[in-house]
Amino acid sequence: MASPGTAAAANGSAIYRRLLGYVRPYWGRFLIAVLGMVAVAASETGFVALMKPMLDGSFVERDPTVILWTPIVIILLFLFRGVAAFSSGYVMAWIGRKVISTLRGQIFRHLLKLPVAFFDNTPSGSLVSKLIYDVEQVATAATKAVTILVRDTLTVVGLLGWMFYINWRLAVVLLIGAPLVAKIIHIINDRFRRYSRRIQGSMGDVTQIAQEVIEGQREVKAFGGHDYEERRFEEANEHNRRLNLKLQGTQVASVPVVEFVAASATAAVIYMALSDLDTLTVGAFMSFVGAMMMMHSPMKRLTQVTATLQRGIAAADSVFSFIDRPGENDRGQITLDRAKGEVSYRDLTFRYAEDKPDVLQGIDLQVAPGETVALVGRSGSGKSTLVGLLPRFYDPTSGSIELDGHDIRDIRLDSLREQVALVSQHVTLFNDTIGNNIAYGHLEGADRETIIEATKAAHAWEFIKELPQGLDTMVGENGVLLSGGQRQRLAIARALLKNAPILILDEATSALDTESERHIQAALEVLMKNRTTLVIAHRLSTIEKADRIVVLENGRIIESGHHEALLDKEGRYAALYNMQFQD
Known part of the structure; x- marks a missing residue:
């Protein structure tokens, strides 16, 4: 029997695959965006790779050719990176807004088909929350999270590949902390998923109370309901604040923990490298250290993307559960022109x-x-x-x-x-x-x-x-x-x-x-x-x-x-x- 955590992960995976189905109609643009991400990741590795010949050729060997071409290559490299980053970022934003538009249209159309009994038992505030808040979270998971996962994963892989090329022994030492990082991320995922689902519900409560006060403001004024409504809203608002704070606390705590593990591995690598400088040139050593330093940012974003991803999955679960609700039972086959009225x-x-x-x-x-x-x-x-x-x-x-x-x-x-x-x-x-x-x-x-x-x-x-x-x-x-x-x-x-x-x-x-x-x-x-x-x-x-x-x-x-x-x-x-x- 699968454990609850395994079942939740499998369910989350199924939800995310369904979510990515909304991106499928734009696969051509998505491919352009992915190529842009690949180019950005390649430029990161390209820059640290450039450090080796630049330092060895200019500062050590004083090679005039290297001195001449290095600034030009750097300019071209960052121009290439800028174009690639803009292309991938803009196209993914375009896809994200299309996903939001499609999902909102689908929710609204389904809203029109639901039976009256559903509206009798469902607060209108929670429906508005799905249409506005949840859909935004879903689109962020479908686009922003994908961007980080693809671009930064490729960046980490590229940098690791370069470090293995320079000195595979030092690279292996760096990877010793990987299982611990994976375990930390797994724990974080569970907490993010749990708090994200609660936040969806609490947002519905906040929206519902605000909507009731807006629609019934005459009754609130006539019967002196200001204090009562203020207390209701404050309770819902405070509950939402606490849940978001727990989510943010988990996210904020995860980054320094992961960074500490990575920094410990980095310190061990630098110690070993400095103890055996005979096997490395100055350029190779600085290029290796530069690659390690440049890995911190994508690793940090990959750790943080878990929060975005789990919020999106929780929101997608809420949205898809709504969309999958059966509409009015309309199985009739008879069409009347004008009834007699019996x-x-x-x-x-x-x-x-x-x-x-x-x-x-x-x-x-x-x-x-x-x-x-x-x-x-x-x-x-x-x-x-x-x-x-x-x-x-x-x-x-x-x-x-x-x-x-x-x-x-x-x-x-x-x-x-x-x-x-x-x-x-x-x-x-x-x-x-x-x-x-x-x-x-x-x-x-x-x-x-x-x-x-x-x-x-x-x-x-x-x-x-x-x-x-x-x-x-x-x-x-x-x-x-x-x-x-x-x-x-x-x-x-x-x-x-x-x-x-x-x-x-x-x-x-x-x-x-x-x-x-x-x-x-x-x-x-x-x-x-x-x-x-x-x-x-x-x-x-x-x-x-x-x-x-x-x-x-x-x-x-x-x-x-x-x-x-x-x-x-x-x-x-x-x-x-x-x-x-x-x-």
Whole structure:
């Protein structure tokens, strides 16, 4: 059985191979960068190799030819090195930004395909952290770490080769410390991997708290939450600081330890060389010592690259785990042009998770094409969940939902949702123009006159025409520059423009004043004609004209009928209605 450390290393290797797959499309440029790295490494060895003839030929033998050509060769060597370093550095940076762009695009596209249940259980801050922070760490591992590994490894190999050429006995002595260095690096790798994974999570916590405060800043101010939020953020921030400090401490400590081992071997080599100078010329000795000195920098970077590599692998593990998550189950083969609107809930039960109680139990409900059905009941009775199952925001735990006789799971998701228009009590607007918020998604490209007609029908044109830029007015983040009633009217205009055969109204008039509500109610009555409509309303006066009223309690249907019939029954609906009437 493999040890945990071996398994982690194997897993890290697999993750890194997958990561390098994102570099594969740019293999031509990558090859140019690698050739540049080879050239840089060769120039390091070339410089120390030049020291031998330079010292022996100029200072010892006073050879005029060597004296003439040595400065020229040095200039050409560093010019060659500069061009090679620039080429490899720029190309690797280009590849790194392409990897970041590709990964971010892939994450965002996958984000759009994930089921609603995933977002219910995942803090948005951790998702933003993956998209911004983790991807940067991944790209650094894919490019910067590769640059150091290739260039500095080749440099060390080249310098070692030169030292073996000068005096193999001294080179062997230098290598005595190699096993100890390898062991130190192995220990460092384990610590880096462990702390890097924790840092990914702590960054998500910091991002999450900051995002919640930004989005809920009105509530923070209104309820005096400054101190509480400051403490929450400080705890998360401090936890992140401590983890990063441990990571940096490991990295900082590893360098002097490795350097001390290397310096000890270097001291032994110099002692042996000085004890037996007869076998070495002055140039050979200085060239050998120069090679040893020049090895320190690449060895130091190779030790430090472990931190970058392990951070990148931990981030890549987080990113790939997200990308590998299954998206919405869209195995339907049926495409509907325009549904008639016959909806049937058959013995439907639903719970949000296996360990949660049933939210809906044994629901049987048939809605005829063009019928308006109002769902009423106390908060938590399952009304919003019931209508949310129709566009497949969730799938039933058991039972089924049918549209025009087809199980909605057999209908392609985009085709199913094309049949449904939704107006929710929680209106979502994007930081775009009013026109683009109304003509959103599949409605993009609708002509301006059609959009204006929809706003007039929703009684939104009254305030839109007064704005300096009209339909081109920016609404701000989630419509913050508009009032609640204005936002709701834009959502109704969006539904009007979609002109879908099925309409879901979840507290669609909740944010409107009495006068606006009357206008909107009249517009909705026109909109609901010849459409299957499911209405959720707490104000029962708004659904008196519904074809049928269904009363839910504790996830079950307990009453169903017309407004007058339910009042005459003097059951739950009558009690709710009388309570509101008295209020």
